[in-house]
Amino acid sequence: MNLILLFPEDFIAPDRVRLGGRRLAHVLEVQRPTVGDTLSVGLLNGDMGRGEVAHLDPAALELQVLLDRPPPPKLLLTLVLALPRPKVLNRALAAATTLGVARIILLNAWKVEKSYWKSPRMSEENLLHQRILGLEQARDTVLPDLRLARLFKPFVEDELPSLAQGSLALLAHPGAAEPWPRAVEGSVTLAIGPEGGWTDREASSLQQAGFKAVDLGPRILRVETALAALIGRLV
Amino acid sequence: MNLILLFPEDFIAPDRVRLGGRRLAHVLEVQRPTVGDTLSVGLLNGDMGRGEVAHLDPAALELQVLLDRPPPPKLLLTLVLALPRPKVLNRALAAATTLGVARIILLNAWKVEKSYWKSPRMSEENLLHQRILGLEQARDTVLPDLRLARLFKPFVEDELPSLAQGSLALLAHPGAAEPWPRAVEGSVTLAIGPEGGWTDREASSLQQAGFKAVDLGPRILRVETALAALIGRLV
Numbered sequence: 001m002n003l004i005l006l007f008p009e010d011f012i013a014p015d016r017v018r019l020g021g022r023r024l025a026h027v028l029e030v031q032r033p034t035v036g037d038t039l040s041v042g043l044l045n046g047d048m049g050r051g052e053v054a055h056l057d058p059a060a061l062e063l064q065v066l067l068d069r070p071p072p073p074k075l076l077l078t079l080v081l082a083l084p085r086p087k088v089l090n091r092a093l094a095a096a097t098t099l100g101v102a103r104i105i106l107l108n109a110w111k112v113e114k115s116y117w118k119s120p121r122m123s124e125e126n127l128l129h130q131r132i133l134g135l136e137q138a139r140d141t142v143l144p145d146l147r148l149a150r151l152f153k154p155f156v157e158d159e160l161p162s163l164a165q166g167s168l169a170l171l172a173h174p175g176a177a178e179p180w181p182r183a184v185e186g187s188v189t190l191a192i193g194p195e196g197g198w199t200d201r202e203a204s205s206l207q208q209a210g211f212k213a214v215d216l217g218p219r220i221l222r223v224e225t226a227l228a229a230l231i232g233r234l235v
Numbered sequence: 236m237n238l239i240l241l242f243p244e245d246f247i248a249p250d251r252v253r254l255g256g257r258r259l260a261h262v263l264e265v266q267r268p269t270v271g272d273t274l275s276v277g278l279l280n281g282d283m284g285r286g287e288v289a290h291l292d293p294a295a296l297e298l299q300v301l302l303d304r305p306p307p308p309k310l311l312l313t314l315v316l317a318l319p320r321p322k323v324l325n326r327a328l329a330a331a332t333t334l335g336v337a338r339i340i341l342l343n344a345w346k347v348e349k350s351y352w353k354s355p356r357m358s359e360e361n362l363l364h365q366r367i368l369g370l371e372q373a374r375d376t377v378l379p380d381l382r383l384a385r386l387f388k389p390f391v392e393d394e395l396p397s398l399a400q401g402s403l404a405l406l407a408h409p410g411a412a413e414p415w416p417r418a419v420e421g422s423v424t425l426a427i428g429p430e431g432g433w434t435d436r437e438a439s440s441l442q443q444a445g446f447k448a449v450d451l452g453p454r455i456l457r458v459e460t461a462l463a464a465l466i467g468r469l470v
Contacts, residue, residue: 002455072453095460138454182417182468218307219373220237221463225330228460229467233417 001026003040003139004051005132006065016054017041019061027061041065042141071141074102075235076187078163082109082194084223086119090130091224096144097134099231103145105163108152109202111194117150152202160209164189169211170234172226173203176213184234192226236261238275238283238374240367241300251289252276254296262296276300277376306376309337310470311422313398317344317429319458321354325365326459331379332369334466338380340398343387344437346429352385387437395444399424404446405469407461408438411448419469427461 004027010017019027033039033053041063042048048071051063083106084092096104108117120126131143149155167187170180174197191198191206198206207213221229239262245252254262268274268288276298277283283306286298318341319327331339343352355361366378384390402422405415409432426433426441433441442448456464 095457098454098456098460099464100454137457140454219333219335219375221333222330222372224460225333225463228456228463229334232464232467 001030001136003042003048003136003141004063005136005141006041006043006051008044012062015065017051017063017065019063020059024059024061027056028058039063040139041067042071042135042139043067044135045142047071048139048141072100072139074142074144075100075231076167077101077231077235078103078105078167078187078189079227080105080107080160080189080191081223081227082107082192082198083112083116084194085113085116086121088223089116089119089121090126092227093127093130093146094134094137095224095227096231097131097140098138099228100138100140100235101144101231103147105147105149105155107149107155107191109194110152110199111196122148153205156202156205156209160206164210169209171198171203171206171211171213172216172230173198173213174215174220176215178212178214180214180216180230180233182233188234190230190234192223192230195223236265236371238277238371238376239286239298240371240376241276241278241286243279247297250300252286252298252300254298255294259294259296262291263293274298275374276302277306277370277374278302279370280377282306283374283376307335307374309377309379310335310466311402312336312466312470313338313340313402313422313424314462315340315342315395315424315426316458316462317342317427317433318347318351319429320348320351321356323458324351324354324356325361327462328362328365328381329369329372330459330462332366332375333373334463335373335375336379336466338382340382340384340390342384342390342426344429345387345434346431357383388440391437391440391444395441399445404444406433406438406441406446406448407451407465408433408448409450411450413447413449415449415451415465415468417468423469425465425469427458427465430458 004023006017012018035053038050038052041051047067049067051065054064055062079096079101167189168184169189171191241252247253270288273285273287276286282302284302286300289299290297314331314336402424403419404424406426
């Protein structure tokens, strides 16, 4: 937690917040400040700044906050990610958020097991929590937009073309002729398949929706590693 | 496991291996082949190819193997990584291996807790196992070299200058004036600090050892995310 993310309901005065629960526990266990110390804070979808510890006991932390600078800019990047297994989902969401992805779409695919959609990790609460953890890690406040697309065909055929319009749309597909571009100016839409990859039919649907298939090289990366390596290269 | 890594002791004939334990369990649970199916295999530090299932029962898997192609080339990259917390160590080692890093040095630093060096995850067995998992994920056979440098000062002053010589040596350090270079030709030595960063003194020792400090931008990435994003950008 490199930044304590604040929510409107934390404020007990225009410049003062009172925190309990997870954030209090983290501050007590890891940061262990004393009254007068300052901590990095930021308001969800708002500015960032400092919080001076005004009161701290095992039940509550009160901070006097000054929010005086904007969060880092988001990447102009939409990630279309085949829903990963639950174990990987949390890490992938947090990594994408930390890297600054502006919009995440979790998409169904042939090799996505049906059970993944029913995992407790797909609860609205967890999907929000993982993105919050990513913001706290990165020192950012702007929650990436998240959308679930449970049906591949209607989403890719009817919605994706307009979503991806005006951006460079790239599809990670082993064996494609073109290598990954670097340092792209302007916005990017990046589609990353499931473990085992997109089927040929899915890859061709994505290509019809305007995506260019590009090859990742001979190494098979885990989804969260691929994500970071590709984004590092693109931005 | 995208490739079953074979060891010399697995061979019961020049072209036949017999596997038990973890690899057998994985094949039985995940791949579930029948006799005659082929699986991807590779010999540790040797060639890769196919293994045809000759025999499979709950006690052993026998494969008829043909090793006929070389593993993917390694990156010309040495990673000097401040020893991460045990929880992160496994993921960082596997990610670096999967990405194709040729050599990994785990280095002490001021903000590395002493207890990290005593973690059970620092056993030779685990350090090998995590790299093997990385090779199996990537479809590679060449084990990255791993070295432990428990003392910062003598390692950085006496050994690192010659280790890094002839390579572009980069030090991730927030606030440095230069941005990360891209698509570097030739070899790279990349130093990534602990959570909380290098101390100023450590950063200046590394600079004296030939490292150029470069800035990662305003976002604070987890070590395994930073690793992948930086390597994706450099190679």
